Amino acid sequence: MADQAFQRLMIALRQGTLAGGQFVSMPVLVGDLGFPIAAVREAVKRADARGLLEILPKRGVLVMQATADVTRDCLDMRAVLDCEGARRLIAAGAVPDLAPLRAAHVAVLEAARGGGIAGLPQRAKDTDLSLHDLLATGLDNRPLADAYAANRDRIAVIQNTRPFLADRIASAMAEHLAILDALQARDAAQACLAIRYHYEQTLRWWGVELLAA
Structure with a gap:
C-alpha cells in the first residue's frame, strides 16, 4: 500500500x-x-x-521550492547526465532509430510556430521528456539511472511553477533537434555542446542566472 x-x-x-x-x-x-x-x-x-x-x-x-539555486542545480545535473548518456550511447553503437522522436519534435515545433493547439503544453512536456529519457538509457548504470529519475521528478515540480510559452516550446524543440542531429551523426562532442546550449537557454527563459564555470 x-x-x-x-x-x-x-x-x-x-x-x-x-x-x-x-x-x-x-x-x-x-x-x-x-x-x-x-x-x-x-x-x-x-x-x-x-x-x-x-x-x-x-x-x-x-x-520543494523552485528557487533559482534549486532550478540551476537540477538542470545542471540533467545536462551532465544527458551528456554522459549521449556519449555512452554513441560509444556503444547503441543509438536507436531516431526518426519517430524527430517526427514528434518537428510536429510540436510546427504546432508552436503556428500559434499552438489545445493541449500543446502537455504534449510539449511529454516530447521534451522523451529525449531526456532516451539519453538516460545510455547511462546503463542503476545508481545513475535512479539519480536521473529522482531529478526528473524535481524538474517536473519546477516546470509546474512556470508557464509554457509557445515561443519557448518552439525554441526548446529546435534545441532538441540539434541534439538529435548530433546523435544521428554519432558526434558525442557536438551532442554535449548542444545539450549545454539547451541547458543555458532553459535557464535564460526561466530567468535564472547562469553562473560562471
Missing part, C-alpha cells in the same frame, strides 16, 4: 496538484491521496529522500 501511496504522491507532484513551495498538513495529504496515514507517511519519507519535499515534524510537508 505504501508503494501505491507513493505513486499517487508522485502523480500529484508531477501534475502540479501539489505545487512547489506549498505546505500541506498530514491530515489533508492523507485525504488528498486516499490512503491510510501509515502508507502516506512512508510515501512522504521516500519523497523526502528524493528531495521532492521536506517533512515538518508534527505539522506536515513542504513541497
Whole structure:
C-alpha cells in the first residue's frame, strides 16, 4: 500500500496538484491521496529522500521550492547526465532509430510556430521528456539511472511553477533537434555542446542566472 501511496504522491507532484513551495498538513495529504496515514507517511519519507519535499515534524510537508539555486542545480545535473548518456550511447553503437522522436519534435515545433493547439503544453512536456529519457538509457548504470529519475521528478515540480510559452516550446524543440542531429551523426562532442546550449537557454527563459564555470 505504501508503494501505491507513493505513486499517487508522485502523480500529484508531477501534475502540479501539489505545487512547489506549498505546505500541506498530514491530515489533508492523507485525504488528498486516499490512503491510510501509515502508507502516506512512508510515501512522504521516500519523497523526502528524493528531495521532492521536506517533512515538518508534527505539522506536515513542504513541497520543494523552485528557487533559482534549486532550478540551476537540477538542470545542471540533467545536462551532465544527458551528456554522459549521449556519449555512452554513441560509444556503444547503441543509438536507436531516431526518426519517430524527430517526427514528434518537428510536429510540436510546427504546432508552436503556428500559434499552438489545445493541449500543446502537455504534449510539449511529454516530447521534451522523451529525449531526456532516451539519453538516460545510455547511462546503463542503476545508481545513475535512479539519480536521473529522482531529478526528473524535481524538474517536473519546477516546470509546474512556470508557464509554457509557445515561443519557448518552439525554441526548446529546435534545441532538441540539434541534439538529435548530433546523435544521428554519432558526434558525442557536438551532442554535449548542444545539450549545454539547451541547458543555458532553459535557464535564460526561466530567468535564472547562469553562473560562471
